[in-house]
Amino acid sequence: MRAALYAPGLGYYTAGATKLGHGGDFVTAPELSSFFGAALADAFRPMAPRQVLELGAGTGKLAEDFLAAFSERDSVPRYEILEVSADLRQRQEERLRKRNVAWREAMPERIDGLVLANEVLDAVPCEIVRYAAGRYEQGRVARAAAGDNGFAWHWHPLSDGPLFDAARARIPPMEGYTTEVNLEAEALVATLAERLSGDGAICFIDYGFPRRGYYVDDRAAGTLACHFQHRAHFDPLILPGLQDITAHVDFTAMAEAAVDAGAGVICYATQAQFLLAADMLSRLQAHDFATDVERFAATGAIQKLLAPSEMGELFKVLVVGKAGAVDRLQNLARIDQSYRL
Numbered sequence: 001m002r003a004a005l006y007a008p009g010l011g012y013y014t015a016g017a018t019k020l021g022h023g024g025d026f027v028t029a030p031e032l033s034s035f036f037g038a039a040l041a042d043a044f045r046p047m048a049p050r051q052v053l054e055l056g057a058g059t060g061k062l063a064e065d066f067l068a069a070f071s072e073r074d075s076v077p078r079y080e081i082l083e084v085s086a087d088l089r090q091r092q093e094e095r096l097r098k099r100n101v102a103w104r105e106a107m108p109e110r111i112d113g114l115v116l117a118n119e120v121l122d123a124v125p126c127e128i129v130r131y132a133a134g135r136y137e138q139g140r141v142a143r144a145a146a147g148d149n150g151f152a153w154h155w156h157p158l159s160d161g162p163l164f165d166a167a168r169a170r171i172p173p174m175e176g177y178t179t180e181v182n183l184e185a186e187a188l189v190a191t192l193a194e195r196l197s198g199d200g201a202i203c204f205i206d207y208g209f210p211r212r213g214y215y216v217d218d219r220a221a222g223t224l225a226c227h228f229q230h231r232a233h234f235d236p237l238i239l240p241g242l243q244d245i246t247a248h249v250d251f252t253a254m255a256e257a258a259v260d261a262g263a264g265v266i267c268y269a270t271q272a273q274f275l276l277a278a279d280m281l282s283r284l285q286a287h288d289f290a291t292d293v294e295r296f297a298a299t300g301a302i303q304k305l306l307a308p309s310e311m312g313e314l315f316k317v318l319v320v321g322k323a324g325a326v327d328r329l330q331n332l333a334r335i336d337q338s339y340r341l
């Protein structure tokens, strides 16, 4: 997954594929509607962040909408982007050249203010683990037989180490059960939480479940999925570097990683609950559309963000933060459902 997505010059995110948007392979929430970024600005306005760090900023749409909504009422925070994809960074620079945005080469040692990460954790390379013949095994990818251009799974028994511990604690010992464990995403969350200043908060938005809804008996083939030209399928060994590969997020693991690193959970909610609490519908009502066609298009996109059968329930929002942010984000604490984690 790391090579297929991030190998310099060859990976899906590093070799210049279109990726996001209607001409690419998938569409994300900020691309669907400007009301998404505006709702995030409204949700975090009480925190009055002096600084925002966005991870994996896609086409820069979220940054644009967030900053536009912030500037309506408050002084605009300094906005920084940490982007691993050179061509996405170029798209962001073109879109945001009139805004006060800077790009970082590495994660700062100390993070002030707010961190935003929409659909980033699902793109962090995960491990594949299965339970077979009474033991846990790790899936690795190797070239298929000599003369064959393809790739094949090789299974290696796990007997100790963090991956084995996580597998034994989380994955049901059901013959053939195959799923993902994302230790790298947990490490990323831990690093962010460790470096967060005393009034900072981090907002992760992604598709996924709490652990008890993730490793259920019914989901015996895991959640790893591939996206190519708006079609989803489940074979990560084809089209290397040309298709997106992604896994759902175990939000319990992410919350645990943040708490172990000294942050607290401020809010865990579905995307629909979060966006409604941020008063997205009032913004929609108040918006002055030039034509009915525009109004219908905007309403349709918001329906997609909120509907339980679309993104409203599968996507979750996890906000973690230090003590200073907990006090200021009482608006989000009100909708917190972290008891589900």
Ligand SMILES: C[S@@+](CC[C@H](N)C(=O)[O-])C[C@H]1O[C@@H](n2cnc3c(N)ncnc32)[C@H](O)[C@@H]1O
Residues within 6 Å of the ligand: 013, 020, 028, 029, 030, 031, 055, 056, 057, 058, 059, 082, 083, 084, 085, 088, 117, 118, 119, 120, 123, 124, 188
């Ligand atoms: C599915 S795209 C989402 C893009 C954008 N946030 C959006 O919602 O449209 C995933 C993004 O996460 C980035 N990414 C993955 N791992 C990252 C990391 N460790 N730090 C920063 N960005 C990362 C990828 O380069 C890519 O831009």
